[in-house]
Amino acid sequence: MSGKHVAKNQPSSFAFTDENKKKIEEVLKKYPENKRKSAVMPLLYIAQRQNNNWIPLAAIQLISDMLGVTYIKVYEVATFYTMYNLAPVGKYFVQVCTTTPCMIRGSGKVVEVCKKHISEKQGHLNKELDSSWIEVECLGACVNAPMVQINDDYFEDLNAEKAEAIIKGFKEGKLPNIGSQSGRKGSEPIQNRTTLLKKNA
């Protein structure tokens, strides 16, 4: 989480696309007129989606003006939640889970791989400016630990080699199938099924 920082180079302005403006209209309809400021989170999310997965300060100001709240209020929300990025992230944005189950199963090695193949410091773009990585808290896939999230997808059952292969792969523009990388399906037992073996039990 300490990887979160606010970008120094900020675009001078930000405007929603027409398509997103329509989306925002839909979002605002869900809230009563006097509770419109509650729409701050979906709006930040729309802004992040539009702007290559990060939110510039200009967008924060635009959203505060749209909702009629002060800048600091939106800024507080944007800095509080780890899933809002306030600095540019790579086209391939790797989030490595380092919470206890993943840590026990070897997420430290995955972190080492990221440091070696992406960038030394988390939250910073690599030299080719196509990828970045951060450590995150539990992403809820503990059964298949250790795991990483790349953009919107989970890649599970990793070890150092598999993680390295994935990173090398996306640098060439290919990602493996999402989910477990050990060949098992979903979260089934790793040595095949051990229960419900008899058909008519």
Add this chain to the structure above:
Amino acid sequence: MPKVTVDGIEVEVESGSTVLQACEAAGKEIPRFCYHERLSIAGNCRMCLVEMEKSPKPVASCAMPVMDGQVIKTNTPMVKKAREGVMEFLLINHPLDCPICDQGGECDLQDQAFNYGGGRSRYELNKRSVDQKYMGPLIKTHMNRCIHCTRCVRFSEEVAGVSEIGAINRGENMEITTFLENTIESEMSGNVIDLCPVGALTSKPYSYEARPWELNKVETIDVMDAVGSNIRMDSKGWEVKRVLPSINDEINEEWISDKTRYACDGLLNNRIDTPFIKKDGEFKEASWKEALNFINQNLENKKTFGGLVGQLVDLETSYAFKKLFKNVFNSELVDFRQKDILFDTSNTFNFKFNTTISKIDEADFILLVGANPRLEATIISSRIRKAVKSGCKVFSIGDPGDQHYKFKVIGNNISILDDLLFSNISESKLLKEAKNPVIIIGESVLKSEISKNVISSVQTLLKDINKLDGFNILHQSASNAGSLILGLQTENLQKVYDADVLYLLNADEVNIDKKNNQFIIYQGSHGGENSRIADVILPSAAYSEKNGSFVNLEGRVQRSYKASYPPGFAKEDFEIFNDIAKNKGSNHNYVSFDSLREEMINEHKLLGIYDEIQPSDIENLKIEKHIKKDHLIEINNIDYYQTNIVARSSKTMDECKSVKQQPRKTGTEN
């Protein structure tokens, strides 16, 4: 009302209060950091933990509502252990820099760590470090010391009305800051310094100036505006080091405006400490004797004498000044108005803030007529904000600019008052239905040509709905109301300015067009534009260097006390009057300040009743016949940080002004 037992003492408290309040009612002290009587409840410091019967865990007393039959214990081992634990956590990241911290000696954390802490630290890892934040020229930050009580955040949102301070990031990385470290756009921002229970937010001008135990503390009142906020002046030797609010629920609660708090360094700069005589267009230092003789020589063959009382002059001095003119110069031409303005003095009701400051909270309809409360009387603005929060609607005739609360401008012509009266516009219905309407008239619409008309229109309007109490005049300077009571409003102001001898008593706000042969005496504490055109300058004590009394805009008489002493050869004003009279061969003389005060009170009985508001004689109020009039309202521009001579002499105020003029950061630079 629920009954609660605290440490075996049974107390009855109002329903809706908290366990902490019940404990206080029982006389038990509960340590706290985040809880503050005048702010919303946050419950995030956990210092106020107490034991409650039937609860397995200690409860945060500030956020726990009282219930009938609760049994609270505040002195059990469990409570002691809980407090020690909370304190240990708070101190984990708090630096041990009390010896160089400005809060040292008056720090809540220091005191409570001493009283309730464990006594030693078990933490051996690195403390977290946080960058300093810029919050403008008034507030110095040491964010390492912050314990995240969020009092400042709640104050800026709830009281100041500028939600500009916030807590960013989360968990261990949480930091208090303003958006992009902008200056706080509020005239009340200094209060966060008092609210901060640690040394995270401290006063920038006062930094490293003094220790609290070295200071001489005097409870007095403020003269930067006409509100009469209660303050405490802390001085070390001659220097007034700082000004803090003291609590008065009738007036300023426990807030003061930034000008009140920070203009005090103006008392040290630009002072006149010896008499000056102008010879061949140049000022020469002189002794008192030379100066008085010089005055005497120049007064010969002069026929008319005019006196002008400044903004910061106390009642006693104004009274003695008037008597000096009457007894020695044989003149009645003493006035206090430094701009084109006319008050109706036929009844004290006509120039007072009759709603009274504390009752603004209850208002449900407020109409500003040519007033800008935010800059003219910041404390009143915060009261209006309070009313707005409980549902009051605010309208304004004339646009005063941002007030930090929502209001609607319904025009900029005084004819709107007639429209309201004859129900021509929708707002008149609101006014008629209002239970506690308040109409506030600013000085901008009291220009001599429209003054009478505005006063009579507003009074007719309020009389119509039988709510005459809602008639208010918003004065801008501390000496206004007192001068009006003393009868210092002459019929023809120009006569005063055109007199052969013009005696300026600390009056520096008006441009004097000096005539040939006109002899100008400037008596005051600070040098300003008008001291430059004077022929002789007499040094006098500033308001903080003598006793006195002031009438605030509600008509409340309050005493101010001596916190320091005049510099150099400066004397108290009435002593100078004595000298002038003596030198002129008159026997006009006040033996002491007390005898002067006594004589004044004998003549004006009401000025002897302190700290109370005397009701006006409404029954005999004559409301002038109302004449329809068209006149555009222009609200005078107020240079908030430079309104009086002390503020103009203050470096801090100067800095505030220059910061305000810089464009704000937008976040899109680089």
